[in-house]
Amino acid sequence: MIAESEKSLHTSLLPALLVAFVLLLPPLPASAGGLAPLRLLPEGKGENPFAQESIDGKKLERGLKVIGIGVAGGLFWIVSLRRRVAVRTRQLRSQLERVRQAEGEIARLHAELVRTRSEIAFTLGEVIESRSHETAHHVRRVAAMTEFLALEEGCSAEKAGLVGLASALHDVGKIAVPDAILNKPGRLTAEEFDVVRTHTTMGHRILSACGGGSLFDLAASIALEHHEKWDGSGYPQGLAGEAISPEARLVAIADVFDALAGRRVYKAPWPLDRIVHELIAERGRHFEPAVVDLFLQNLEKILSICRAFPDGSVKDTGEEHLSPSEERTA
Ligand SMILES: [Fe+2]
Ligand SMILES: [Fe+2]
Structure with a gap:
């Protein structure tokens, strides 16, 4: 100078x-x-x-x-x-x-905002799931599997990350379901199951009231549709095929897979071969055929994703206990 x-x-x-x-x-x-x-x-x-x-x-x-x-x-x-x-x-x-x-x-503030948003979504999802004694990392495994499947379907990394994060809130509506029903061992009565079903519409209502934005719009759609089935026999609207949002179709298989693989109040973990058999049986019924194919083609990668969040991971051996009511994977 x-x-x-x-x-x-x-x-x-x-x-x-x-x-x-x-x-x-x-x-x-x-x-x-x-x-x-x-x-x-x-x-x-x-x-x-x-x-x-x-x-x-x-x-x-x-x-x-x-x-x-x-x-x-x-x-x-x-x-x-x-x-x-x-x-x-x-x-x-x-x-x-x-x-x-x-x-x-x-850039630093944006990264912090994204991290904070993720933590809030996961924490909220985990708190809700803990009411029904879901394993602690259920929502993180579902989110990770959903993000992976979205990437495999061709979504951008940003979109796949957003879909994964939104999936963590799929059961937020359970907050409105009484503990006595949510944690009841064994089968639910028809009336009780009607109450359980409301967690989809309630979750949609809660997340829609969050002021929009891509995350909450996605989360609201997933909360509403994650129990719809490809053949139209799901709930709450009985949507079929491509009328179900692509994101909800991914969350549906990830949520059921993790529920079958882990222990629940009403069932013991299923062995992996039985889960695979179930997914194949539900191909074109509960799940979109292409999604089942994608899932099974990448099964090893999905298992390693699940192992990153270890509690309730897939057991290779496990005895059958209670009849696993698929509906109770809510
Ligand atoms: Fe779930
Ligand atoms: Fe659910």
Whole structure:
């Protein structure tokens, strides 16, 4: 910085020195009749209109001074322009640095917001699931499986992440289901099951009231439709096929898979081969055929995803206990 200012100082002195030099030029020697005639052609060679002209020394001196002052003025203008450019450049660099710092801060705050949003969604989902004694990591496994399947279906990483996060809230509506029904061992009566069914519409209502936004819109749709079945025999609306949102179709298989693989108040964990058999049996009935195919083609990867959230993971051996009412995977 110091070297730059010194350089600028030296440069700014240059035109001043040049002006002083021009002004202090000694006067040209002048004779009474001016300078000797300036001969441009050898004497006697043709017509030379300038041959007899003489140059006035005073005029030449004034001309040189005017040119010198003009050059010095030009240099001065260039130097002052350079200085203004340098000052403006420094200002712009400083502004650019502030913009970069602001961008970094915005990126940090955005990452924090995304992390906080994820934690809130997972925590809320886990709190709700804990009422029905779901295993602690049920919603995280469902979310991870759903995100994986969405990616395999061709969704962008951003969209798949959002669908996975939204899936964590699939059972939020259970908050409105009484404990006596939610935790009742064994089969539910028809009336009790009607109450359980309301967790879909209640979840949709709660999440729709959250003010919209892509996460809550998705979560509301998933909460409403995650018990619909491909053949139209699900609830609450009896939607069939592609009338069910693609996200809800993914959550449906991930939710049932995790429920069958884990222990519930009404059932013991199923062995893996029995779960696979069940998924194949429900291909085109409960689940979209293409989703079952995708799931089974990637079974090893899905199992390793589930192992990242270890409680209630898939057991290879396990005895049958209570009859696993699929409806109780609510
Ligand atoms: Fe669930
Ligand atoms: Fe449910």
